[in-house]
Amino acid sequence: MGKPAGRRILVAVVAVLAVAASAAVVLRVLAPAEVETVARGAYPAAPSPPVGVIGRLPVAPLVVDGRLRVYAGARQVYADQPVSGKHRVTPFWSYRRWPAKLVGVLADGTTVVSRWSDGKLVALDARTGRVAWRADGPEPGAVPKPRRTYAATVWDPAGLHVTRAADGRTVLVAAGPGAVGGYALADGRPLWRSAVVRGCRTDVGTTATGELVGVDTCAGPAAVEFRDAATGAVRTRWRPPDAPDRLVVTPVGCRDGHSACRGLRTSGQGDETGRGWLVGAGEPVAASALDGPDTELDGEHAVSAAGGVVIGRSARTGEELWRRADLGTVRILATEPGRVHLLTERRELVTLDPTTGAERSRFVLDIGRDGTGWQPGRAHAVDGYVAVERLREEARPDDDDQGYFLMAEPVLLAAT
Numbered sequence: 001m002g003k004p005a006g007r008r009i010l011v012a013v014v015a016v017l018a019v020a021a022s023a024a025v026v027l028r029v030l031a032p033a034e035v036e037t038v039a040r041g042a043y044p045a046a047p048s049p050p051v052g053v054i055g056r057l058p059v060a061p062l063v064v065d066g067r068l069r070v071y072a073g074a075r076q077v078y079a080d081q082p083v084s085g086k087h088r089v090t091p092f093w094s095y096r097r098w099p100a101k102l103v104g105v106l107a108d109g110t111t112v113v114s115r116w117s118d119g120k121l122v123a124l125d126a127r128t129g130r131v132a133w134r135a136d137g138p139e140p141g142a143v144p145k146p147r148r149t150y151a152a153t154v155w156d157p158a159g160l161h162v163t164r165a166a167d168g169r170t171v172l173v174a175a176g177p178g179a180v181g182g183y184a185l186a187d188g189r190p191l192w193r194s195a196v197v198r199g200c201r202t203d204v205g206t207t208a209t210g211e212l213v214g215v216d217t218c219a220g221p222a223a224v225e226f227r228d229a230a231t232g233a234v235r236t237r238w239r240p241p242d243a244p245d246r247l248v249v250t251p252v253g254c255r256d257g258h259s260a261c262r263g264l265r266t267s268g269q270g271d272e273t274g275r276g277w278l279v280g281a282g283e284p285v286a287a288s289a290l291d292g293p294d295t296e297l298d299g300e301h302a303v304s305a306a307g308g309v310v311i312g313r314s315a316r317t318g319e320e321l322w323r324r325a326d327l328g329t330v331r332i333l334a335t336e337p338g339r340v341h342l343l344t345e346r347r348e349l350v351t352l353d354p355t356t357g358a359e360r361s362r363f364v365l366d367i368g369r370d371g372t373g374w375q376p377g378r379a380h381a382v383d384g385y386v387a388v389e390r391l392r393e394e395a396r397p398d399d400d401d402q403g404y405f406l407m408a409e410p411v412l413l414a415a416t
Helices: 005-030 151-155
Strands: 033-037 052-057 062-064 068-072 076-080 093-098 102-108 111-116 120-125 131-136 160-164 170-175 179-184 190-195 201-206 211-216 223-228 234-238 247-252 263-268 275-278 295-298 301-306 309-314 320-324 330-336 339-344 348-352 359-364 375-382 385-391 411-415
Touching: 062 102, 062 375, 068 102, 068 151, 076 102, 076 111, 093 120, 102 151, 102 160, 151 375, 160 201, 160 211, 170 201, 170 211, 179 211, 201 247, 211 247, 223 247, 247 295, 295 330, 295 339, 301 330, 330 375, 330 385, 339 375
Parallel strands: none
Antiparallel strands: 033 093, 052 411, 062 068, 068 076, 076 093, 102 111, 111 120, 120 131, 160 170, 170 179, 179 190, 201 211, 211 223, 223 234, 247 263, 263 275, 295 301, 301 309, 309 320, 330 339, 339 348, 348 359, 375 385, 385 411
8 A cells, every 4th residue: 555645745855855955065065165264363473482493393384474383284274373382283363275275385474375276376464364365376287295294385385486576566476387477466466477388388486586487498498488577578588508408497595485586506307416507687697606406595605515514605706705614514404594504413403694604503403302313304494493394214205104204293493
C-alpha cells in the first residue's frame, strides 16, 4: 500500500529543503570571499629593544615601520606586535581571501601590499589592517609552493617590486609571465600595463632610479631591458660585452628584496663568478669590486667576505677602504642600508658599518638552550632587525620541512 499523498508531498518538500540547505552551505564555504579583521588597539610605538636575539618564531616575519611583524599564510596575511616580542602572538590585524592563494607580500612605509594567485593586488594600511585599495594585476603564473616559514613569500615576493619615480611618486610594479604593470602605491591607480611574450622574458627587480629591470630573449640574444617604472616605456636594451647567450642577471645593493637596487651582477648559467655593474642614469657602469658571489653593495660601498678576510671597497673605483681579518671564516648573511650582517662559524652575528668596517654589534645567534648546531637558510634585514631561518646541519634542498628545519620555531629575530 502506498504512502498517503500528503505524506509523499511532505517528504518531497523536506528533501528539496535539505538539498537547498546543503547547496547554500557549499556556496557559502566555496564562494569567493574575503575577511578583513582590523586592529582593535592603537598603533604601537616603535620600541628600542636591547641588542641581541629577541624572538623565536615559527614563520618568517617582515618588520614593517619598525613597529609590526607581518606574516604570510596560504590564504592570509596578518600582523602581530610588539615587533620585539619573544614569540608570535594573537594577530593585531588579519586579512584573508578565498579561494585565491597568497603569493607575495611587500611593505613600503605603512602600506602592506599582498599579491594573490588570481592576480589581485590588495594594499592594507599597516596601522589598522584596513584595505586601502584593490587593483587587478597580472596573474603571477606558477609560483613554487613555499616552505612552512613562508620566508620566500615575505622576503622575496615573486614579481612584486617598488621604486621611486623621477617625480617622487612611489610606484609598485607587478610582473607575470604574460603581462607587467605599474601602479601608484598611494592609491593603487593603474599607471600602465604592457603585454609580454610568455617564456622569453623574466623580471629581475627595480633600480633606485625608477626603472624595472628584466632579461629579454624575445627579439634575439639575451639583453637586459630597462623600463621606466612610472610609464612602462622601455628606455634601453643593454647587453654586457661578451655576454653569453643564456644570461643570468642578479640584482645587488637593493633596499628591500629586489626593489630599489643600485647594482647588477651578470653571468652565464653555471658561472659562479659574474661581473658587477652599477646602475643609474644611462647604461650600467662596470664595477669590478662587485665581481664574485661573495660581495654585497651598500650605496657606493662594496663589501666582500672570502678566505677569512672581509674587505670594503669603493664600488665605483675598486679602491680598498678597509679590511678586517680578525673575524675568522664568515659569510655575508644579509645587508641593509648602513649595515652589513656577517655570520661566523661560531654562529655569531657581527654587524659592520660598510663605510668604515667599524663593528656595530656582535652576539651569538642563540636563544634559550637551542644551541648553535645549525646552518643558515634564508635571511632578511631591515631597520636594524635581522631574521634568519635555522636549518638542520645535514639539511638538503629536497628534504621535507620536518627534515629541513631545525625545530618547530626555526626563525630567529635579532636586533643589531
